Amino acid sequence: MAECDDLPLVIPVQSLSDHFICAVCMSQMKDSHLTPCGHRYCGDCIKECVNRRHKCPCCNNRIRVNDLIRDHQYDELVCLFNSEREKAEKKYFDILINKAAETNQEESPSSFSPVENVLKSHVKKSLVAHERYYQELKREHKQKLAQLDADHQRLIEEAKMQGLTDDELEHQIADLSQNYQRHQEELDQELSECSQMVATAYDRYLTEHIPDLTVLPIKISLCILCKNVTVKDVMLKPSDSLKEVTDYLKSHMEAEGDDIIAFGENVKYFCFGPFSKYSIDEMTQKVQSIEAGGISLPDVTLLEDDTRLILRYGLKPKSTIVVYGSVHCKSDLPKQCFSVNFEANKVYKVDYFSCKECGINWVCRPCMEVCHKDHELVPYIMNHQPTWACCYCPKKKKCQLQGKPTQTSQWHKQWSVK
Secondary structure, three states: OOOOOOOOOOOOHHHHHHHHEOOOOOOEOOOEEEOOOOOEEEHHHHHHHHHHHOEOOOOOOEOOHHHOEEOHHHHHHHHHHHHHHHHHHHHHHHHHHHHHOOOOOOOOHHHOOHHHHHHHHHHHHHHHHHHHHHHHHHHHHHHHHHHHHHHHHHHHHHHHOOOOOHHHHHHHHHHHHHHHHHHHHHHHHHHHHHHHHHHHHHHHHHOOOOOOHHHOOEEEEEEEHHHOEEEEEEEEOOOOOHHHHHHHHHHHHHHOOOOEEEEOOOOEEEEEOOOOOOOHHHHHHHHHHHHHHOOOOOOEEEEOOOOOHHHHHOOOOOOEEEEEOOEEEHHHOOOOOHHHHOOOOOOOOEEEEEEOOOOEEEEEHHHHHHOOOOOOEEEEEEEEOOOOOOOHHHHOOOOOOOOOHHHHHHHHHHHOOO
16 A cells, blocks of 8 residues: 555546546546557447447557457446545535535534535535536537547548658648637637636526526527528527527528518428538538438537427537538529519618610519529619509510419418328
8 A cells, every 4th residue: 555545635527527527528537448558438439430440449450340349447437436426526516605604613413404415415416517507618618629639640640641742741731730729719719708607697697596406598509501601690599499499590581581481391490509610511411311311410419399498408509500411492492573572661772773685674683593594683762662563574574473373372281291
């Protein structure tokens, strides 16, 4: 036994917990297995990697599933670590509460009244929940940084094997480093914004009660993948479900002048976490991979109908809810002459054109694009507010669009499924 084993030493949790993280799933190891090259992973993670690539994810050493060794002692160490951490957390908050009560001595539960014990229990639970919430944000941020660094090193190694000249290699590495720096700054900014939003929301509600951060209103983004539409800073309340999300999207698209007619039967909703900042094409690709292969991604969650999104899934600020599938809008309908859809009680802004070839003024934009396609056209009056079904194209018997209301009605009927 070492001489210092009996000393009441305190070791930082972070210095140990990082060594219990699986390099594949970036979560604490479960059913840990050891490779011949000396690396540990979750059992399921390393078996899947070896079956696919037959290599160690860390060093690319060739291995087989039969080479893996179940590390029972390491699992026991992880279990012991978790148990001791919980005990240390309890002691920490006991001391914190005692200090708040202006007492420096450790008091036994019997020295508190029943009401004080209840209050102490709830205060400690709230403090633990809030600290874990913030630490979870930091952990996700750190995992993303580690993944970014690993990808950066891999790209550099691949560049070195492409047979480039020294100057070409230097330029390519410089570009990779610049891109790496930019992504790193974006992740740091996301953590800063998330932390600030958490602190602002907590400060606002703390004057009334001590809430759990997972049930606070949060700001998220909404995205319709098939329309390339993103709506930022949408306030989501704890009681909101997907119905409120779709209602908000309908209101937004109506304000943009492209009303949503119907959501297709194949529509699904996915949530991307705050550190998963992808382009619309990248999000589409990831969702398609999930749908095609049945795989799961740690930062992407399939959302179900009739559930309270924040309460059920613990959504975090700056998350993005994406709509995947067919969303039919007004712009998808066949073009119609303005005179067909005119309603006397509505206000319209219409662009009118003059067709030099046909000698007609007051031609609406749909007729300009269809009936007078390839003709010599010039703007006549822009953003006009007509008070009647004004378009001279049908009046001059040139209109090809007036006979399509029945077709449009059929499209409405076909699409109105959700």
